[in-house]
Amino acid sequence: MEITEFKLKYETVDELNNNLPVIIVAAGSSTRMEGAKKQFLSIGGTPIIAKTLQKFEESKVISRIILVAKSEDILTMQNICEEYNIKKISDIVEGGKTRNESVVKGMEKLSANEPKVLIHDGARPFVSQRIIEECANSLKTSDAVLAAIKATDTVKMTDGEETVINTLCRDNLYLAQTPQGVDVKKYLQTINNSKTDFTDDVGVMEYGGYKTVIVNGSRFNIKITVPEDIKIAEAYAKIEEEEE
Numbered sequence: 001m002e003i004t005e006f007k008l009k010y011e012t013v014d015e016l017n018n019n020l021p022v023i024i025v026a027a028g029s030s031t032r033m034e035g036a037k038k039q040f041l042s043i044g045g046t047p048i049i050a051k052t053l054q055k056f057e058e059s060k061v062i063s064r065i066i067l068v069a070k071s072e073d074i075l076t077m078q079n080i081c082e083e084y085n086i087k088k089i090s091d092i093v094e095g096g097k098t099r100n101e102s103v104v105k106g107m108e109k110l111s112a113n114e115p116k117v118l119i120h121d122g123a124r125p126f127v128s129q130r131i132i133e134e135c136a137n138s139l140k141t142s143d144a145v146l147a148a149i150k151a152t153d154t155v156k157m158t159d160g161e162e163t164v165i166n167t168l169c170r171d172n173l174y175l176a177q178t179p180q181g182v183d184v185k186k187y188l189q190t191i192n193n194s195k196t197d198f199t200d201d202v203g204v205m206e207y208g209g210y211k212t213v214i215v216n217g218s219r220f221n222i223k224i225t226v227p228e229d230i231k232i233a234e235a236y237a238k239i240e241e242e243e244e
Contacts, residue, residue, distance in 0.1 A: 018062070020062060020063055020117070020136050022120055023103060024052060024065060024068065024120050025099060025106070025119060025121060026069050026122025027068050027094075027102045028099075033227060039069075039073075040076065043234060044234065044237030044240075049077065050080050051125035052120070053089070055128075055129070057086050060133070062088065062136075064090040065086065066106045066109050066110075067091070067092045067122075068093055093109060099198075104188070104191065106119075114184065116182065117181065117184055118132070118180070119178060121223050123224045124178055124221060124224070128220070134147075134216070135215050138213050138215055139181035143182070143186055143211055143212070144183065144206075144213070146177065146179070146214060147179055147180070147214075147215050148174040148175060148176050148177055150170075150174055151174060174214060176200055177221050178201075180202045182201055186210055187204055189208070190204050222236070
């Protein structure tokens with residue numbers, strides 16, 4: 001029988017009385033990466049997923065990491081966790097057909113005393129400790145939180161083709177990033193009562209009528225999606241290395 005998930009020993013941050021887990025979603029198909037699995041591409045000599053995991057391994061506010069991956073990638077993910085000494089990893093589970101399904105599969109590994117969780121894209125390796133901590137702190141007093149940056153370009157709405165029908169006021173527009181954080185019980189109640197395919201995690205909470213707050217993200221906190229992003233990521237990796 002094919003093994004599709006691993007349960008691993010992990011370390012918690014007991015000295016901070018911390019109880020906030022994170023679900024890292026890395027079960028996508030990488031369809032816009034021209035056949036390459038982006039989570040395993042190397043940035044500055046390190047696989048993208050390893051760089052992402054390291055950020056949460058180093059975080060003082062994260063208790064453990066649940067990694068969601070495609071079934072055929074699970075063994076590779078386990079090897080990466082071991083090679084890069086990711087001690088907070090507790091579970092590596094098979095993802096679903098959609099992001100929503102993958103997040104729910106990650107949530108199935110949460111315990112009753114973990115009422116809230118952060119969720120982060122596996123292909124977003126430049127998240128800062130500041131962003132992680134501010135999302136964690138905001139989630140303590142809210143149902144949902146996300147990192148986001150203000151839109152600086154003019155945003156056009158079209159008719160679905162190439163004809164512009166409106167110019168949106170960018171003053172109140174933000175570009176969503178991750179981490180995003182949610183109240184687990186409220187998230188599951190909402191997703192189970194909806195047939196909508198949400199493009200991000202706090203969209204579920206918005207649909208359920210729950211208040212969502214924004215934490216300032218960063219333009220460095222990019223999601224690697226297309227081949228051109230690799231060149232940008234290489235430049236960011238050099239900047240990170242110089243700052244360390």
